[in-house]
Amino acid sequence: MTPNSAAQPDAAAAAPGVVVNDFTLSVATVNGTGSQTANATLIRAIIRMGVPASGKNIFPSNIQGLPTWYLIRVCQDGWIVPRENADVLICLNRETARDDVMKCAPGAWVIYDAPFKLDMLRDDVHYFPVPFATLVRDVAPPKLWKLVTNMLYVGVAAELLGIEMAAIDAALAKAFGSKPKAYEINVKAVQVGRDHARESFTRPADGYRVEQRDLIGDKILLDGNSAVGLGAVMAGVSVVPWYPITPSTSAIEATEAYLEQFRRDADGTATFAVLQAEDELAAIGMVLGAGWAGARAMTATSGPGISLMSEFIGLSYYAEIPAVIINVQRVGPSTGLPTRTMQCDILCCAYNSHGDTKHPLLLPASPGECYEMTMDAFDLAERFQTAIFLLSDVDLGMNNWLSDPFAYPDRPLDRGKVLDAEKLQAIGVKEWGRYKDVDGDGIPWRTLPGVELDGAAYFTRGSGHNEYARYTESSTAYEANVERLLRKFETLRGEVPVPHRDDTDGGSPVGIIAFGTSHWSLVEARDILAKEHGVTFDYLRLRAFPFSDAVEAFVQEHERVYVVEQNRDGQMLALMRHELPQVAAKLRGLRYYDGMPIHARHIMNDVISNERVA
Amino acid sequence: MTPNSAAQPDAAAAAPGVVVNDFTLSVATVNGTGSQTANATLIRAIIRMGVPASGKNIFPSNIQGLPTWYLIRVCQDGWIVPRENADVLICLNRETARDDVMKCAPGAWVIYDAPFKLDMLRDDVHYFPVPFATLVRDVAPPKLWKLVTNMLYVGVAAELLGIEMAAIDAALAKAFGSKPKAYEINVKAVQVGRDHARESFTRPADGYRVEQRDLIGDKILLDGNSAVGLGAVMAGVSVVPWYPITPSTSAIEATEAYLEQFRRDADGTATFAVLQAEDELAAIGMVLGAGWAGARAMTATSGPGISLMSEFIGLSYYAEIPAVIINVQRVGPSTGLPTRTMQCDILCCAYNSHGDTKHPLLLPASPGECYEMTMDAFDLAERFQTAIFLLSDVDLGMNNWLSDPFAYPDRPLDRGKVLDAEKLQAIGVKEWGRYKDVDGDGIPWRTLPGVELDGAAYFTRGSGHNEYARYTESSTAYEANVERLLRKFETLRGEVPVPHRDDTDGGSPVGIIAFGTSHWSLVEARDILAKEHGVTFDYLRLRAFPFSDAVEAFVQEHERVYVVEQNRDGQMLALMRHELPQVAAKLRGLRYYDGMPIHARHIMNDVISNERVA
Amino acid sequence: MPPPPPSPKLPSGASKGPPLNHIGLPQTEYRGGKSTLCAGCGHDAITAAITRALWENAANPYRIAKMSGIGCSSKTTAYFLSKSWGFNAVHGRMPSVTTGAMLANHTLNAVGISGDGDSASIGIGQLVHVIRRNLPMTYVVNNNGVYGLTKGQFSATADRGSKSKKGELNEFEPIDLCGLALELGCTFVARGYSADRKQLIPILRAAMHHRGTAIVDVLSPCVTFNNHAGSTKSYDWGKSNEEPLHEVGYVNPWDLDEVDYEAGSGIEVTLPDGGVLHLAKLGSDHDPRDLEGAKDLLSQAKAKHKFLTGILYIDEHRPNLIEGLRMCDEPVGTLPQSVLRPGREALEAVMESFR
Amino acid sequence: MPPPPPSPKLPSGASKGPPLNHIGLPQTEYRGGKSTLCAGCGHDAITAAITRALWENAANPYRIAKMSGIGCSSKTTAYFLSKSWGFNAVHGRMPSVTTGAMLANHTLNAVGISGDGDSASIGIGQLVHVIRRNLPMTYVVNNNGVYGLTKGQFSATADRGSKSKKGELNEFEPIDLCGLALELGCTFVARGYSADRKQLIPILRAAMHHRGTAIVDVLSPCVTFNNHAGSTKSYDWGKSNEEPLHEVGYVNPWDLDEVDYEAGSGIEVTLPDGGVLHLAKLGSDHDPRDLEGAKDLLSQAKAKHKFLTGILYIDEHRPNLIEGLRMCDEPVGTLPQSVLRPGREALEAVMESFR
Ligand SMILES: Cc1ncc(C[n+]2csc(CCOP(=O)(O)OP(=O)(O)O)c2C)c(N)n1
Ligand SMILES: Cc1ncc(C[n+]2csc(CCOP(=O)(O)OP(=O)(O)O)c2C)c(N)n1
Ligand code: SF4
Ligand code: SF4
């Protein structure tokens, strides 16, 4: 079975043979039943066996009772985006069971709750009915049955897939380390599941298997939101006002947890403040107040919150106040699909607020970049005295990703151009102007409230002001000021994370540009296209806006360039067309927007049909 | 004196000779001193003489005591944007007097308050010192002196410029018709001013003169905001929630005044509601509630309000609720210059809110279009069930413009696709789906709350919904729905106001695109370029987004096309580059952004230097 | 002792089948979609009470507008009255949308459902101003002290010193929505408990007949995130601390002659539809038209950590927004063009004014 | 009779020149830029009172943060203390910006100035929540019942039945900012009158020393748009209706031994800086620590259309937001990297948790 044939449900059943360490497992269940721990156990156990795996949680916007899926992609090549069609299905939600089975890849293994009686649905898959309700009785008292059922399927799947008990055990120890009783029950449940599978099923000759490898090393498994939290804390964040909204909430929870861990004294004194605001307008207002007064401040939100913050974001731009805004993007417009993923706030953030504004965007593609770029965001925000957006998404923020461990930051915090009393006196107080471009880079010097020196104070406002921060309605002062802001943005262009370029050997006349989570399907698609269709592309991964010169150069050097993104309107394409007019004609859009993470297959198909590859 | 030499302060003094009906008059005063009536009298009197004139008020964001200028462009060729440098200056603000005089055109007439002693500032202008404080004593009791001073300058200017007393009288009768005593005092003040001028000054041989013409006919003089109000009322607006903000407030005040006049019974019963909301979020929320329940609803605001409305605007797009939003643009970002003009919310409105959204923009260039397009906005909003933006600006909205009288609407209100009980039964209730595209135009049918029929009701939400308005998180339903929204937008492309195209005789390889208030300087610049530099351009005036096919065709047919706009970032250019990628490479930006209305000279210079015209 | 509130009678001839209300509908006709809330959530009990209240009131389903914001609570408008239009707006902004809808068509009967997060945090401004304008609407807050849908953060109604599920102490002063409403001059202020269905139904029935804004703040425990010890919004807490002010009854106008409250057995307030609100004395003899009395009772209860329920205040006279604006009887939304668009002379007059 | 509030003494040796305060500054050092408001605007009088209060308090100008929103009132932060940082934020959002600034550096002394439009309409949510959190700040509302800067529309504090300059009647219930603050548990609630400088200055002085949120609602007539007959925010109305609760005095700690209030001549409250607020009985003998008493007085005054001024309520004990969060003494904004960034072991421990 070749890696991609499983994704073709229409193709004839795959040739028999065991597929090792390369399949997509889907657990279909109902939310609020506590299957997270079971799913985490499965994925952790696979990783313990040295085999790369990543997990994606497809969950509803609801607390209890609606369908949810957990998708695990196991792939020793390191590709991490689940295929569209599951190879192994664990089917525990009666409501979606039919659809789930019909969507499986041919040859799939279907583990299901026996009473669902699914085995007449199609005959090109293998069925493994499990009488969960019966088995669970032997494991735990009734009030735990719902929870324990989950561990039973872990056992069944582990047995069928060859996941070792030691690996499962280690994963369970991790989850229940501090609760021996729970640990015991769960071990027992897994064991009962295993036993049942061993006794009742014979593993088909074709199918899926996990085999020990050594591909994990010291890698970690985590979600992007935790990485953001850690990055923020390593960047010295001190003020964190926020308002709950899925999928950004966990970024704040992580930040708060690390702050509690590392920034609270034994006596309870904190060197930070995390504050739940009354709404997003207040949250960003607090960020600006704190940034103005000299603290590193951050908030996290999602689309609706960004919309609400728009007025203040304009103030940040024009009054030049540092702010870090984490936008974990979800499907819009409006409330949209709050738990589904999309890269759909690009334009909204880049040009956020009324009037002429431009805001830098950082575009992480992995938890590692969430960590690094969150730190970058704070340095950039303070150096450039403006709001910096980190654009994550549901997929990156809330799913589990394998990552190299994070490096300890190798440079000090860059607190930007701040004048204390001494420096100010050295310059000469009269010389200084809050909005003067003394260094030719468009970035002015500021003071922080509290400097005990006459002339250090200035007045901050969102209305017209001159170089000395004084109110003015002068046309020339206005024009000079907004032109300086453009110069500042030009300086920024040279200081944001540079794109990653990856040319094919020998180069290709065609380029692809992607960013953020699209990256992972893109590399998979690119590999397959090269291997199976002999079609190669050069690749550039954007990592920030404004676009570094290397972006324009990349487009310049190719005949045509596809911009891959997860939204309907080609928002990054729009941004590039406007910001890189010299090369705009070469850009073509390649879009995906159904709320699921973009699939390699989608990119492949689109590229193939555009390039008319046979 | 040729029409444009006055705009060249550096040039040598103009040749002697009288300039008839072509000059720019500037009244420099202090706000809160009540000079509006005087200025209105001046401009009305000129118009009474059958000579075109338009007035622009350059005022501060403040209630009393700061500098303000009123600029009157008199021009029998019909050009209406004041030149950069005044030909006639009335100088009543000591604080700005020096600057005002220095900025005059060579040969200018400077009428000033005698104690200011300005006559040493430069020697290429004519001085007319007026002892206002002395003259005023003869006219009115002390408490009226401040107000009456203004009418004195009207008299002086009228005498010097040859404005007939009958014309002034008619203008005063208009202003004070119902107050005979005030009328009398003001007539007297004008007379004293005239007498003083006649006795004290000799009119210079070169200089400016108003002469009777017959160029006015039944034209009206009004501001764009009044026209919006009138359009809204002729369109049957019934619910007007709003929040005060300069420069949009007067659009609502006009709307309310006409509603009070035409839609309130003798017994006080109203068929409308105008409601001051607590903020812009509430105002737009009320508009949506009213639109949903079937009323024509509108709000008016400016940049900061648009930013605050962003979340709701996304709801309007996605839940498909009619709304009319008047955005009288002012200088951003943030609070910016609230009383200065700019076309700077193009991108912010076109792609407003998070997620994938697109909103139609109507782009009036005159009060006549404010009137027409406000009516269009209501029809489009209801037909397309979405928010329609009318983008006006400070200049258009708050200044006085000559206009042909407005025509009575020639088509009935288009209330869009609304099903009542009867129609619904005819279709079959089961057949109907709130978000179903039955007509292939992307526009679904809706019902209004209150239809007494089972199955007529539906549930409106900003979260994922299917064709039957039911909640869903289905990827396919989501995708199908947002693609229908795109189809709807395509239909809209064919129904928004078409652009106006004006090709040069014989055609030109170069095109210019402009919109809104930039139009007026553009036509002036184009004429002068043709006459004096022999350079001609074809011209297209955008009147709406989405862009009609004619826009793309225009660009296609030219080698290069300049997009003229009043903002720093080339926002319309960005929109065009993205929406018209096939022709994007031909577009070039031409921008102006200091908060004053764009000058013909600026456009000329830019075009000349771009086209390297000698 | 007052008689129990009258149960709707069966129209003659309909002796078989489910009981029908005054307009001939069985209660099932007031039902909505299946709830997707957690089993045991207080919100579902409120939905049931609303369904029942609408049925007992014999409300015209086609004229109910179900308005809500965002949250578990705000979802519940989908769970009653499928026959009615619903508008699930954005977070915290239900009042403005409702205001617009009522201005367009005040023949609708607006039933707004919100949560404590939706109303006391992000939406507090709109709550304050809808009260100030006295918009005719029923405004129910399903109050659980937490943000259910976003997984259990404290809301602004959580009591100071109460504990989250994770054990954190709430440091902030709670907003008492009834206290706030009274301070703002709200014309109908009541507090209920999702588990006290008997009282909640008549409160809702009266609220739906009130001429202006009726705030009904209902304790509605969140079983998933705020039903533990240390919470002051749990079922246990509600049960132990409820202190009903009075026994509430609401009698439809067409039932009036069949009900015979003992004279002096309580306070009667006639509402605009002609129905009568009857409050039978329990603990105190508070007259709900006494604003200062209501405020005092609430303060006292707060001091004693008691959970006072009932109708605290009603001003049945103050004109509502629609009356204040002197709007015509017909919905302005659907007036004909002949009314909406002024004639040619009107335009000509305006033109002349600009000459 | 209490002695008049002490006038700041001249430091010895400075017998010539203008009087200097405790830190040796003349009052001129507390001045700001030239006002651009209308001549006679109440706001300018408030600015003068603030300037004076800061000087009498001997406030350190470098540590004052002048915070405001948008409006004529909000502009006034530019008209006092040029030595201090000012932040003129967006409309209605001053409280959140102030909260952020104080979290970053709570050694600052935040003086917020807002208008009734800025605070009671668009900003009411932030007002409510800053009170709820008890952020240490002085929050002055320059209350004129209209939107001055946008030319005279009614604000939400305009009384029902009061008239606009054009003669329109206000139909809506006013928001009484003091009543609202009391309801929300605000820890310092006062009302002043721009024209009653003698009372306003000590109120402001006490407010600036309060531990939490001090709401000072000041009637401040708008001469241009709301100073006519029929207005209840005019100078005439203020003059005819003012009813001061008490005579207010504030004594700096360093002046304490020089002032000798007669025993029992009034109520004394010691504030965190050691200074003493002295309230000499005038009409009532209200103790400002009596919340219910304050509410009652306000209700009664409202019923009588009286304009009650003075310090209505003070709770000098409730911890403020900074204390509740247990923040360290230093401003977190300027802590060194060694404190801000956890060490390598910390990162390693976190990495291990993800394996
Ligand atoms: C603008 C915006 N911010 C945040 C959210 C996320 N959000 C959804 S529901 C909710 C809180 C709901 O709390 P509550 O109103 O108390 O309802 P409950 O779920 O407790 O019934 C929040 C913050 C949102 N939908 N929109
Ligand atoms: C978002 C936004 N909406 C509207 C405005 C316009 N605006 C400026 S000041 C103001 C009201 C000010 O009233 P108030 O706070 O009472 O201050 P006053 O001028 O009366 O002192 C408004 C609505 C604005 N600046 N920003
Ligand atoms: S989370 Fe709480 S509020 Fe939401 S449905 Fe569950 S129990 Fe109800
Ligand atoms: S308009 Fe009113 S509030 Fe504004 S400065 Fe003038 S008097 Fe003061």
Ligand SMILES: [Mg+2]
């Ligand atoms: Mg809640």
Ligand SMILES: [Mg+2]
């Ligand atoms: Mg005001």
